[in-house]
Amino acid sequence: MGSLLKGKKGIIFGALNDMSIAWKVAERAYEEGAEIVLTNSPMALRMGTINELAEKCNAEVVPCDVTKMEDIEKLVDRAMEVFGGKFDFVLHSIGMSPNVRKDIDYAELNYSFLDKTLDISAISFHKVLNACYAKDAINEWGSVVALTYMAAQRTVFGYNDMADAKALLESIARSFGYKYGVRNKVRINTVSQSPTVTTAGSGVGGLKDLLDFAEKMSPLGNADALDCANYCISLFSDLTKKVTMQNLLNDGGFSSMSMSEEVMKQYKKGDK
Numbered sequence: 001m002g003s004l005l006k007g008k009k010g011i012i013f014g015a016l017n018d019m020s021i022a023w024k025v026a027e028r029a030y031e032e033g034a035e036i037v038l039t040n041s042p043m044a045l046r047m048g049t050i051n052e053l054a055e056k057c058n059a060e061v062v063p064c065d066v067t068k069m070e071d072i073e074k075l076v077d078r079a080m081e082v083f084g085g086k087f088d089f090v091l092h093s094i095g096m097s098p099n100v101r102k103d104i105d106y107a108e109l110n111y112s113f114l115d116k117t118l119d120i121s122a123i124s125f126h127k128v129l130n131a132c133y134a135k136d137a138i139n140e141w142g143s144v145v146a147l148t149y150m151a152a153q154r155t156v157f158g159y160n161d162m163a164d165a166k167a168l169l170e171s172i173a174r175s176f177g178y179k180y181g182v183r184n185k186v187r188i189n190t191v192s193q194s195p196t197v198t199t200a201g202s203g204v205g206g207l208k209d210l211l212d213f214a215e216k217m218s219p220l221g222n223a224d225a226l227d228c229a230n231y232c233i234s235l236f237s238d239l240t241k242k243v244t245m246q247n248l249l250n251d252g253g254f255s256s257m258s259m260s261e262e263v264m265k266q267y268k269k270g271d272k
């Protein structure tokens, strides 16, 4: 048990089950002394196991479908009641694409599905920030983190319209990072995580091969959910007070690679 987040309070979106990255962030935040409120969509609350996590972390669970502004507003109000005032950090760990789920090719996107992808996976971040900003809910030097993926910058086969959602998410972090930084010194960043085995991750076509490839390309190997959680904790802590409007790569070095010896060897083997 550390004390990096001693006295800090925060909302954690997106813990569905014990594979979720948000689950690990919640556990680590609690271990570091934070008080947390957990939230997920009503459907996820029924399907997942968030209550186990809530018990472990002594946290209240507040339902919130992030496509609904009124749900987000109620969540922020409830969190302020639970905390007895403003809070210090928010984790946005949310992603869903009906086009990916239904295996629709990127060249033939269903546009009403695309609207849903963007709404749930990106615009929800703006809505959460908007509610917090309007209610002046986050303390000075507070920290907001959203999870993203490298396909926002470099095309990854199979990631489909989630790549477009992540590009928008990262842009919102910069644009709102300016507004919130100037007014309240609140910092806003995205963490771009290695492929990770989770429920959402498993929806991406060929995740197993992608994990294997990324592992072999990355000098430090893939970052797992716990590595991601630890990075988020550092961003919620006072040790990173001047880091804002950044897309931060937690990927074992993958994004700086074009070819590794291990992948080259495997490529040659397959060639014979």
Ligand SMILES: NC(=O)c1ccc[n+]([C@@H]2O[C@H](COP(=O)([O-])OP(=O)(O)OC[C@H]3O[C@@H](n4cnc5c(N)ncnc54)[C@H](O)[C@@H]3O)[C@@H](O)[C@H]2O)c1
Pocket (backbone or CB within 6 Å): 013, 014, 015, 016, 017, 019, 020, 021, 022, 040, 041, 044, 064, 065, 066, 067, 092, 093, 094, 095, 096, 120, 147, 148, 149, 150, 192, 193, 194, 195, 196, 197, 198, 199, 200, 201, 202
């Ligand atoms: N798993 C990976 O390979 C990977 C890599 C990089 C980034 N990420 C990102 O990490 C984040 C967390 O995903 P994960 O991999 O832990 O999977 P996960 O399935 O555990 O989490 C996704 C969460 O989004 C929530 N969600 C979906 N629709 C919602 C709605 N309408 N309202 C509220 N919540 C909703 C789900 O209930 C779920 O808890 C996502 O943003 C994802 O894109 C994942």
